[in-house]
Amino acid sequence: MKEYQESRYSRQERFAPFGVSGQEAIMDRHVLIVGAGALGSAVAETLVRAGVGKITIADRDYVEWSNLQRQQLFTEQDAEDQLPKAEAARIRLQSINSEVRIESHIMDVRAEELADLAISCDLIMDATDNFDTRLMINDISQKLNIPWIYGGCVGSTGMSYTFIPDQTPCLNCLLGTIPLGGDTCDTAGILPQAVQVVAAYQTLEAMKLLSGNTNMLRMKLISFDLWRNESFEMKLDSARKVDCPSCGVDPVYPYLTTSNQTKSEVLCGRDTVQIRPARKIKLDLSMLADRLKGLPEGKISQNPHMVIFEMSRYRLVFFADGRALVHGTSDLIEAKNLYYRYLG
Template sequence: MTDITRYHRQTLFHPIGEVGQEKLANKHVLLIGCGALGSSAAEMLARAGIGELTLIDRDYVELTNLQRQHLFTEEDVKNKIPKVIAAVNKLQVINSEITINSVVMDATADNLADYIKKADLIIDATDNFDTRFVINDLAHKYRVPWIFGACVGSSGMTFTIIPGQTPCLNCLLKVTPVFGATCDAIGVIGPAVQMVVTHQVTEAIKILIDDTKHIRSQLIIFDLWNNHYQSIDVSRSKQANCTSCGGELPTFPSLSYQNQTKSEVLCGRDTVQIRGKQYSLGDLASMLSKYGEVQTNAFLVSVVIDSMRLVFFHDGRTFVHGTSSIEEAKKLYYQVIG
């Protein structure tokens, strides 16, 4: 039985109450991405008393994150701590009663399924549509609700997706325009992040306590700076022949190998990610030492070569900082690795 004393103000809110609080204590939320949206959503959910949180993220903390990404500090930047590790360290101090799992990895079609099957709900806190399409297909394959969210500049959007009931992401994008700009081009402000997170976490709590009649069915789009807010009925956008959610045998196209991204430019980072062979971090540190000073911790090894910095993760991923050219990044990567 959960000690609900700490949640007294939340249980006083009639739609939740003590019954709803007990339901929250027995639910598992999967957060994919632990940057601006993910770190804030994780903190809200931890404080609300969600029984189990699993955080997945591929990145480590950098100085530019601190402007909008909650839970991280300058010390995390200095030590190049993976975001999920830094987040869990803070969340465990906030609420020691809940279970919090940290997973340092790139979310792909190959490795996400096992995590999604165990979750009651997925919150999208990613920064790219390749991963969102994978989430969309896996969520429909395993019938797990998920909440889409995105923001750039002073604008944001969010939509709650219930397999078998609402349009899926593929359906939605065929009839609804999405942001053409990225945070790399026009930046992003913290309040826009918090607005998206507020909508996502509120919807999450409704779903987790089974308050189905109050789940929002509209797509929310806003621009805080220009004072715009829209709530759009997109129910008619559900496609009977959608390859992700339509018909009796959807094909889930984003889960096929040929549709998976092997190398990509990371949003707002002047950085290319390459997925390659796994190496021992100790072996990498020795191999890289001939290029200059090597920094290492339990999760990654990094070195600066000329004007670029290479960061190798334990799961075989490498970040090449200082370029947005996949070709240039691969050239340096293979020069170093062979």
């Protein structure tokens, strides 16, 4: 086994600043990746190939055909089967490196779930598509003293920054300082190369952190536009606020409270609403599918992870945790009415 491991990771071990000691260090580390889409796929594959000891992946969505252009872990069969991204990623990653412990969670990550997932990890990697979740990651990072690495991309542009509790400003400090919102990959498109560059920045910083080479961290926000051949770095040290509710002298972690957790939300640019029940439930998917099969207005399909109910205008996807994705509308009230009509 020792000869196999040395051969497998020998090329990064021969990189002197990292070395055998860096490899041994990362093989004892646990990374949580929130999101298994474009960034999540690229980040997860790089860290698994590098030999990080344990990877936990959490994602709420399933594989669609439009994902295959940039989400490198998934296949046409995954899209055909509409596999949950977290599970499809786990299967593929385990085939890449059987030595790495990989956990997948098909869930909408909110404060309660995030606290459970993060409690034993050494680093959180952001691969989400919304700032609600990022602000929750930011608060749990500060509360549990776990670093996290932000990444975002759209079109030909991308951005990354490493947040370290007690050393850097937190995301809440930066609100109003860095541009948030704007275009999404659904409205402006995205080049896969932008994904790869952001993932490279994120995973390189992760390797430095996990191997103990914190003196080599960039400590700046980096932003680029590949199409225009532009890039710049920005120091953010002065953005840290002593009265920040997330990382200041008297933190209250506002984004971990129930009042700041969205129960229904329009998914970015997708004409889709996610509905999440206010309390934890567990659906019997087989029973639900049997019940919906008796309805004349829809077509039913299912796999072990979800029930899909398709009508002429809408497609409802029900998960075992009670969540539903309502495709075909961006109206929250309309989506909730459909949810209650078919789920109760």
